[in-house]
Amino acid sequence: MGKGFFNVPVAINEPVKSYAPGSPERDAVLKTYNTMWNSQIDVPMYINGNHITTGNTKTMSAPHDHQHVVGTYHLAEKSHVEEAISTALAARSEWAELPWEQRAGIFLKAAELIAGPYRAKINAATMIAQSKTVHQAEIDASCELIDFLRFNVQFMTDIYHEQPDSTSDAWNRLEYRPLEGFVYAVTPFNFTAIAANLPACMAMMGNVVVWKPSDSQIFSAKIIMDVFEEAGVPPGVINVVFGDPVMITDTVMDSPDFSGLHFTGSTYIFKELWKKIGNNIHNYKTYPRIVGETGGKDFIVAHKSANPKQVATAIIRGSFEFQGQKCSAASRAYIPSNIWDEVKSQVIEDVKSFKMGSPADLNNYITAVIHEGSFDKLAKFIDQAKADNDAEIIVGGNYDKSKGYFIEPTVIVASDPKYTTMCTELFGPVITIYVYDENKFSETLKLVDETSEYALTGAILSTDRYAIQEATKALQNCAGNFYINDKPTGAVVGQQPFGGARASGTNDKAGSALNLLRWVSPRMIKETFVTPTDYRYPFLGE
Ligand code: NAD
Secondary structure, three states: OOOOOOOOOOOOOOOOOOOOOOHHHHHHHHHHHHHHHOOOEEEEEEEOOOOOHHHHHHHEEEEEEEEEEEEEEEEOOOHHHHHHHHHHHHHHHHHOOOHHHHHHHHHHHHHEEEEEEHHHHHHHHHHHOOOOOOHHHHHHHHHHHHHHHHHHHHHHHHHHHHOOOOOOOOOEEEEEEEOOOOEEOOOOOOHHHHHHHHHHHHHOOOOOOEEHHHHHHHHHHHHHHHHHHHHOOOOOOOOOOOOOOOHHHHHHHHOOOOOEEEEOOOOHHHHHHHHHHHHHHOOOOOOOOEEEEEOOOEEEEEOOOOOOOOOOOHHHHHHHHHHHHOOOEEEEEEEHHHHHHHHHHHHHHHHHHOOOOOOOOOOOOOOOOOOOOHHHHHHHHHHHHHHHHOOOEEOOOOOOOOOEEEEEOOEEOOOOOOOOHHHHHOOOOOEEEEEOOOOOOHHHHHHHHOOOOOOOOOEEEOOHHHHHHHHHOOOOOOEEEEEEOOOOOOOOOOOOOEOEOOOOEEOOEEEOOHHHHHHEEEEEEEEEEOOOOOOOOOOHOO
16 A cells, blocks of 8 residues: 555445336346347457457357357367466566555446446346346346445455554554465356456455356356456456366366465365365465355244244245245245144245246246256256155146246145255255144254255244244354344345355355455564664573
8 A cells, every 4th residue: 555544435235226117227228138139249268358269169048048049158278277377477466566445446446337337238148148037137246246346345445454553662564465376266157246256356355366157157257357347457367268167177276376266156066176176285385265155955944933924925035036046045944833824825826926937028037047957957856856755846846948947936845854855955946845843943943953964044934032042043053144034045245244154165254354354365564663682681680
């Protein structure tokens, strides 16, 4: 920092626009959607500020209309990944030395670009690439991403302000250095905001990055790169490569300069990457930081005192928005017998009222799941539930991939609390409910704790404070984000820092200073003003 202790703008959450009929934002996003839908883009890789095309391409389609091509992207050879690494390392010293306020300026500008001129584009691209409804696109690609960028700038300065005490004869200073080497971001399909934040927050702290987005999110990742370019991220600071994830990861992790992994995605893949890092540990110049936010089997527990309408609404919103493809989406619920009939009839009624189809039709609440692999997996579990004696589908259960990957929102009721869909992450619009004896609340809490390997999000609904306290205590290791009388989704940056433990991740809380701290290596500097000239301490005297 140069010549002043600069204050950054106070971060406030970006207001969510309504997209109500007649609103200007609705017109803008639909117009942009149509333009994007009716043209084709060619997405290059970004290495050292250059747009790299290889001629080896794949097409991109929307999950809700898989035969409609909206563009192509270019696949990396190993040499491109090596180039991304070497250009990142070449950019490192200038970027790491840049005063923090210059870095802050870039990312605050990126936030403002998304809030304004890029809002319709990034939302429309997310509607097309990930089949999000306009509301889901708005709260992800616009609001959450803007919040990540603005709040992280504020958290960065909070971190820099954390300084040790000093005395009159010695001044102690903590310098928050970026990691030595380069860092690697691997991002999932489901949130445009996460895709942008993982590389951006590391770069904000002075690191240089190789970023590999999900194949299913490249169409909206292109808009992120457009924003970063316009905001002035210098060449080489964030390099983007597409293609074979194993080849890219192996090349990255074979480099002795690899110094950190920022991953969001499934648990199995994260564990595989962790193993690779472990196998290479003797080759690295520094111990790589490993941050991963991974799978979940998120729960709703209702107490016998809960309001059935509130429970049903928490299930509906918590399980089915964005087709259940939020890592926080409720996918198992424990409902007491006394309120089950009422909860059941409202859940069935609500599910039957959903409209399903393209996100371009703003009447639709449900659209398609991300790809054929996900569709086939979900269809298999639904078929199994139809066949199994210990499971019953009470609503939904149909699927159709002739045009898009459409899975009807499905509610399974399991008589066995350890039924397969009570334990396995399906990542789709399917929730499994276990109805428990209303007088066995404590036993049920134990069941919730023991049923899944994950610990991401969970919710308790109750009007009884003793029950709320009991659940809060009994479930303390079952969720990194725990909700009382709410659905378990919808974490807001700056309000509910997000992340889970157990098999759900390293719990480094995206959207908080805790996460940013993983991307710095503090250097302690002690400066002594009057340096001793005699080794003898007073106690050695006569
Ligand atoms: P995924 O694991 O399939 O892919 C994530 C990323 O890993 C992608 O970029 C993918 O290309 C890459 N990848 C896949 N195989 C790889 C390999 N062998 N080596 C290296 N990289 C590889 O996950 P997804 O389907 O994109 O996202 C859904 C998953 O992400 C769910 O499990 C969900 O719970 C999780 N998720 C968690 C959070 C969280 O905060 N905990 C947030 C979003 C998503």
